[in-house]
Amino acid sequence: MAGRIIVVTSGKGGVGKTTFTANVGYALAEKGYKVLLIDGDVGLRNLDVLLGLERRVIYNIMDVITGRTELSKALVKDKRVPGNLFLLPTSQTKFKEDIPEEAFVNIVREARDKMGFDFILIDSPAGIEYGFRLAAKPAEEAIIVTIPEITAIRDADRVIGLLDNYGIEKRSLVVNRVDIAEVKEGNVLSPQDISDELSVKLLGIIPMDKIVTEATNEGKPVIVLEKERGKATLAGKGFMSTAERIIDENAPLWDPVEEYVPSSGGILGFFKNLLGGSGR
Amino acid sequence: MAWWKSLWKNKGKKSADIAKERLHVMLLHQRGLLSKQDLESMEKDLIEVLSKYLDINPGEIEFEIKKVDEKYQAISFIIPVTSKK
Ligand SMILES: Nc1ncnc2c1ncn2[C@@H]1O[C@H](COP(=O)(O)OP(=O)(O)OP(=O)(O)O)[C@@H](O)[C@H]1O
Numbered sequence A: 001m002a003g004r005i006i007v008v009t010s011g012k013g014g015v016g017k018t019t020f021t022a023n024v025g026y027a028l029a030e031k032g033y034k035v036l037l038i039d040g041d042v043g044l045r046n047l048d049v050l051l052g053l054e055r056r057v058i059y060n061i062m063d064v065i066t067g068r069t070e071l072s073k074a075l076v077k078d079k080r081v082p083g084n085l086f087l088l089p090t091s092q093t094k095f096k097e098d099i100p101e102e103a104f105v106n107i108v109r110e111a112r113d114k115m116g117f118d119f120i121l122i123d124s125p126a127g128i129e130y131g132f133r134l135a136a137k138p139a140e141e142a143i144i145v146t147i148p149e150i151t152a153i154r155d156a157d158r159v160i161g162l163l164d165n166y167g168i169e170k171r172s173l174v175v176n177r178v179d180i181a182e183v184k185e186g187n188v189l190s191p192q193d194i195s196d197e198l199s200v201k202l203l204g205i206i207p208m209d210k211i212v213t214e215a216t217n218e219g220k221p222v223i224v225l226e227k228e229r230g231k232a233t234l235a236g237k238g239f240m241s242t243a244e245r246i247i248d249e250n251a252p253l254w255d256p257v258e259e260y261v262p263s264s265g266g267i268l269g270f271f272k273n274l275l276g277g278s279g280r
Numbered sequence B: 001m002a003w004w005k006s007l008w009k010n011k012g013k014k015s016a017d018i019a020k021e022r023l024h025v026m027l028l029h030q031r032g033l034l035s036k037q038d039l040e041s042m043e044k045d046l047i048e049v050l051s052k053y054l055d056i057n058p059g060e061i062e063f064e065i066k067k068v069d070e071k072y073q074a075i076s077f078i079i080p081v082t083s084k085k
């Protein structure tokens, strides 16, 4: 099977695209796939930081475009999953337009066709301007990340409309930063409702979880940090089951909202139960 | 707020339900399925027709659009009537 090129996008900024790309990319690599993460947020380099690879960056995409180095040499290897996880950093130039669409598309194609990547995830910048168009251009599938707030959902709908122009028909939705108890209370839109409203298939649900900040602080994917701590987390479960559904669309959707039943131990008591206490 | 508004509109509704309704209308506008202008014209036309028979305060008109199923939307207007003409 040819490798899949997927753009991760949202419209609205700060909803968790980069966090999602890093964590789900890592989960796919851990499952044995060869994964390339491309930082498409030109000028604002982030993906390397989330993965704790910022000190290992030497070359960036601009060096490949200008011919300063080969693609294979510009890739940063994540040694935690050797041979499986690679990052192509973006440049920190101020001008996104410095990266021509065609050159970008060629690099992504080369990675898939000549380097044998199974998954190429492109982290798009916020907005619908050139940076978004650049990230969407080589993609064949899109994952739309949103949060349960109407402004973010409306922006997601804008982006979904634009995907038509790129012929990207395969789309799926990830609802991030979901406060499960609040959804249950009826104070927050449910992931299912959001998916219905946008008419996009729900791929995954990532609960709001403080481990995401801690993982970012330490430059580790959530599933790495939770393993170190020997304690499963809601976000970890969300990223993992989303990765499983990217691999196999018939894998079941993990719906923490449906599973949640307030118990005497409160939300924590219940989820401890659900996650099986210590580790996976 | 007028008493009927609290009675009809969001009384007892969960915050998520209100968000859902508002989102639904925003998306209809954005997708060009029902423009804000069309909606306003519809309201004006309704006022004109109904004003022949009833006293209406245009500022109090409210509407609601709901998805009935994949194909159909239901639109309803609530038009408070102060008195018979
Ligand atoms: N599930 C979550 N639970 C808690 N915090 C989260 C979660 N997902 C993301 N965050 C936090 O939200 C913030 C924004 O995340 P991130 O940078 O991934 O968003 P983004 O969409 O890439 O932003 P931008 O549009 O600026 O590129 C970060 O501080 C991140 O730690």
Ligand SMILES: [Mg+2]
Pocket: A017, A018, A019, A041, A046, A123, A124, A125
């Ligand atoms: Mg980002």
